[in-house]
Amino acid sequence: MKSASPALPPSPLKRLLDRSQPFCKEDVLWALDYMKRKAADGAPEWSGLDRPQLLEVFACFAEMSLLLLHRQTPGKPETERFRAMLEGLFARDPAQL
DSSP states (O other): OOOOOOOOOOOHHHHHHOTTSOOOHHHHHHHHHHHHHHHHTTOGGGTTOOHHHHHHHHHHHHHHHHHHHTTOOOOHHHHHHHHHHHHHHHTTOGGGO
């Protein structure tokens, strides 16, 4: 009789995008680091973003980074902006979901 294989835990990105889940600092840090690495590597799937989109992504990235740096808890508007930004960026990279 085969035993059921344990379910893999959801990725940090899946948890961040799940609006029923509270924000977890470690998941947010993972997402910020992942975005930084993708940008440094020249992420070809993001190369189609125009300048206003890039500025919007940067503003959201900076806002969340500063909130964490100052040890402030992001409010609903900040978490919604961050989630929307992640959805927009990672819809181009579905392998991460």
